Amino acid sequence: MKLGVIGGGAWGTALAQVAARGDRDVLLWARERDVVTSINRDHVNAAFLPGIALSPSIRATGSLGELSGCDALLVVAPAQHVRAVLAETAVGATPLVLCAKGIEAGTRLLVGEVAQGVHPRAPIAVLSGPTFAHEVAAGQPTAVTLACADAGLRSALADRLAGPGFRPYASDDVVGAEIGGAVKNVLAIACGVVEGAGLGLNARAALIARGFAEMTRFGVARGGRAETLGGLSGLGDLVLTCNSVNSRNFSLGLGLGRGRSAQALLADRRTVAEGAFTAPVLREAAAEAGVDMPVCAAVCDLLEGAPIDAVVGALLARPLKREAA
Ligand SMILES: NC(=O)C1=CN([C@@H]2O[C@H](COP(=O)(O)OP(=O)(O)OC[C@H]3O[C@@H](n4cnc5c(N)ncnc54)[C@H](O)[C@@H]3O)[C@@H](O)[C@H]2O)C=CC1
Numbered sequence: 001m002k003l004g005v006i007g008g009g010a011w012g013t014a015l016a017q018v019a020a021r022g023d024r025d026v027l028l029w030a031r032e033r034d035v036v037t038s039i040n041r042d043h044v045n046a047a048f049l050p051g052i053a054l055s056p057s058i059r060a061t062g063s064l065g066e067l068s069g070c071d072a073l074l075v076v077a078p079a080q081h082v083r084a085v086l087a088e089t090a091v092g093a094t095p096l097v098l099c100a101k102g103i104e105a106g107t108r109l110l111v112g113e114v115a116q117g118v119h120p121r122a123p124i125a126v127l128s129g130p131t132f133a134h135e136v137a138a139g140q141p142t143a144v145t146l147a148c149a150d151a152g153l154r155s156a157l158a159d160r161l162a163g164p165g166f167r168p169y170a171s172d173d174v175v176g177a178e179i180g181g182a183v184k185n186v187l188a189i190a191c192g193v194v195e196g197a198g199l200g201l202n203a204r205a206a207l208i209a210r211g212f213a214e215m216t217r218f219g220v221a222r223g224g225r226a227e228t229l230g231g232l233s234g235l236g237d238l239v240l241t242c243n244s245v246n247s248r249n250f251s252l253g254l255g256l257g258r259g260r261s262a263q264a265l266l267a268d269r270r271t272v273a274e275g276a277f278t279a280p281v282l283r284e285a286a287a288e289a290g291v292d293m294p295v296c297a298a299v300c301d302l303l304e305g306a307p308i309d310a311v312v313g314a315l316l317a318r319p320l321k322r323e324a325a
């Protein structure tokens with residue numbers, strides 16, 4: 001199975017490295033000319049994944065048309081750009097493996113739903129989990145959820161990607177796998193705020209547990225399964241990104257917690273903090289589904305500039321309730 005990768009950021013490059021193990025050819029589309037040159041000439045992605053020696057069997061291209069010879073495509077553009085990039089790609093019935101974590105603004109669609117709308121004949125899979133790109137690219141042990149409704153395709157993709165340091169777990173819950181990754185980014189911002197504002201480790205643990213309850217409520221309301229949310233793509237990724245400054249979302253929150261504005265923090269960054277884009281659309285989607293998500297709503301307020309003391313005070317002053325509700 002020849003794999004193509006759409007997106008030459010940190011995660012697309014790390015996944016290309018996984019797919020290239022054993023000197024197998026991988027074609028990676030990158031939007032930036034400097035990234036294409038850097039990968040083809042020096043076998044590094046100096047812009048988005050510095051310090052990692054890439055397999056020479058990864059070839060980069062700036063032309064989406066070249067991907068037409070691939071047997072499956074890993075889609076690793078940021079969530080808000082997936083529609084535009086896929087619209088320019090001839091896909092037909094080639095399987096698409098969605099690897100971005102987010103919800104599309106405006107439509108409130110999950111990335112897999114966007115892809116299905118653009119290419120109705122393409123089978124859809126989702127790859128998600130606790131996966132810092134640098135660690136994956138360096139071959140450090142990592143496990144992911146690989147979700148696909150078609151058991152044959154799921155197992156072919158798992159066999160193609162699995163290796164000593166990369167272990168996919170099979171699931172047929174595509175929606176559940178996507179929602180975990182999208183929601184955890186918003187919760188990671190909240191945990192960064194707690195760290196930046198010095199609110200303590202108890203508060204962070206409370207946010208992880210109550211945030212997980214929100215993620216599960218929303219995921220189940222959207223048709224996912226609670227057990228998927230409790231797996232690698234949900235709880236696993238939540239634990240990772242809520243506890244590390246290596247997370248772009250956590251570090252965005254850290255800056256907010258230290259009193260900087262979201263606008264200033266997001267300006268000029270070349271890397272993506274998906275939670276900043278997901279938070280407002282998640283607030284809308286939760287309201288539409290009739291799901292209470294107070295922590296995620298609080299992150300929206302903070303991104304919009306509300307003072308931390310007021311936001312935290314309002315969260316804690318809500319009426320007391322049963323934990324399981
Ligand atoms: N970095 C990581 O460790 C992981 C990232 N992800 C997800 O992968 C997705 C991609 O993130 P990264 O590879 O980390 O990106 P990145 O932050 O390393 O790089 C930014 C990417 O955005 C692309 N981009 C910017 N403007 C664009 C536009 N107008 N159209 C198309 N592409 C555009 C750039 O070409 C580049 O590939 C995100 O949804 C992220 O949540 C998932 C797992 C791990």
Ligand SMILES: O=C(CO)COP(=O)(O)O
Nearest residue numbers: 129130131132247248249
């Ligand atoms: O999704 C990720 C790890 O699983 C990467 O998290 P950040 O986008 O917050 O860096």
